[in-house]
Amino acid sequence: MTRSLTTVESRLRKQKPDSGQIPFGRTFTDHMFVMDYEESKGWHEPRIVPYEPLTLDPAAMIFHYGQTVFEGLKAYRTDDGRVLLFRPEKNFERLNLSSERLSIPPIDEEEVMDYLKKLIDLERDWVPEFEGTSLYIRPFIIATEPSLAVAPSKMYKFMIILSPVGPYFSGGIRPVTINVEEEFTRAVKGGTGMAKTAGNYSSGYQAQEKASKEGNADVLWLDGVEKRYIEEVGSMNIFFKIDGEIVTPALSGSILRGITRTSILELLKEWGWTVNERRISIEELYQYYEEGKLEEAFGAGTAAVISPVGEFNWLGKKMVVNNHEIGPVAQKLYDTVTGIQRGRKEDDYGWTVEI
């Protein structure tokens, strides 16, 4: 069901970035999508309007109790000028899962998909064409009721904003160094780790700064209970190639169910790899490393698609993986996923949606 969508076109058009060197998430397009929720009306008044500031009461609940969820996906430009989304239905499915955990009313996934397509269609010229660039899509819901009572909001705003972004790493993929975080905790069983909600991100800044000071690009989080089991990297799920097999942490309730993660699991299985989704501790990983069995490591997420890990730092010990070089599995996954996303490879899986 699609309610009547109102579109108010912007009279002014901003200048579009003219190169592939666009800093992440600082430039926004001419329009955005907005829809409101009130208890008596449900989600209502879907509209595409000029990108403009929000006006909210200082008591709006988003400022006080963090009731909010978000998503991140991308629109890609193909060589022949078409615009493709990558499995966008998975993002709205996950948005509703996140909302359930945060006591936010669900959206109609099909309806919102229709609005997203209309928004991207209107902003089609904003999808950049340079190698590695894309149009980042940020759907999010915030609690807007002006009340300091610690209870679910009765009013929400759902929005989609769009930002042209450059390649995550300039010059294609290159292996990064990751710090294994022992002090801070990202998430714990019974918490909000599986949800894409604001509080999960700023809570990692201290660990991120510490890692960065010591020359690491990101943080590897361990489980919050035993501080042993590997969960995820900063903004990505993590994969290992150990003694010829693929290992990735099983979704424990505190790990984000990545859409790139799901996709590469499907690819790896189709390619005949033995894939183990299971608990793996940092001690176990280190043991494989010492035995020479840790053959590859890479993160998987929307931002970088595939990001090889060249080195892990763990309590003063170093694990250098594949001599700091990109491994063949990471390279093939990167080429395949980005190939499908940019229309260079046949999409045998029905993963792309053309706008």
Add this chain to the structure above:
Amino acid sequence: MTRSLTTVESRLRKQKPDSGQIPFGRTFTDHMFVMDYEESKGWHEPRIVPYEPLTLDPAAMIFHYGQTVFEGLKAYRTDDGRVLLFRPEKNFERLNLSSERLSIPPIDEEEVMDYLKKLIDLERDWVPEFEGTSLYIRPFIIATEPSLAVAPSKMYKFMIILSPVGPYFSGGIRPVTINVEEEFTRAVKGGTGMAKTAGNYSSGYQAQEKASKEGNADVLWLDGVEKRYIEEVGSMNIFFKIDGEIVTPALSGSILRGITRTSILELLKEWGWTVNERRISIEELYQYYEEGKLEEAFGAGTAAVISPVGEFNWLGKKMVVNNHEIGPVAQKLYDTVTGIQRGRKEDDYGWTVEI
């Protein structure tokens, strides 16, 4: 150091609530305090302005990554018409501790105290006089930089808004029923539990709704690691009187350091009670209950001051405390703290600040 404070008085004055029946956190006064932060300028432009909506970019980081902290305190009206704050310096001290965890730049505590006093002085007539009422004070900081990069914001807004509030429970204090939460987790070691930050609150809504459906007023949180050790109640710290001694969970890093908690610990020690700040498991509590040694239980927080617990529900087992009646320790603490707050008892501790 106090920078020059600008005050813009509101030309319109709202009608003040005319009874003690004021719903919590929905009515706001005529003015608010605002101050901004930018990397190059530090905190700047402190101002008291009419209470009005905020205008923020949809990409403002508060909407995406939850980088925010807050405080809660109250101004009380004495019988002879004076206005008192209760240990406000402790709130700004704690605000800075919360900010450190969230990578937010610290405020100058003394400077901000001065602004708070000026704001309360201007809004003096808003401090209600009915029994049990007060003017709730909500200082908060939000990240305002428009950027989707997952990193600390370079811009913040510090605000103080004020809301006249009724008594937490109408008719004075009465014992409540609390559910011991086994499924969801509030906080874990290495997480943000000791900080007053938005994400800690909405993450409890699911547990709160579940508890409420089963007739409970609130949730007792257990530690996130072993799910055994008692941490805190929804919005309060928890105290027990066991076999003639006082027991409260030690600050573990995941428990909020309540200012009411600190104050009643000081009172209890002065009154000669043996006070044990230590780890206490739910099983241990139940054993004391079965032995008839659980004599009192009560929460302590800014909202209700002291809230006796009449019953705990734990995995289908009930612990009825003091026959659902207010115990003498809870009553004496309530009378003493509220007496000092409202100027009816001598403030021997220098806890109150007159405006």
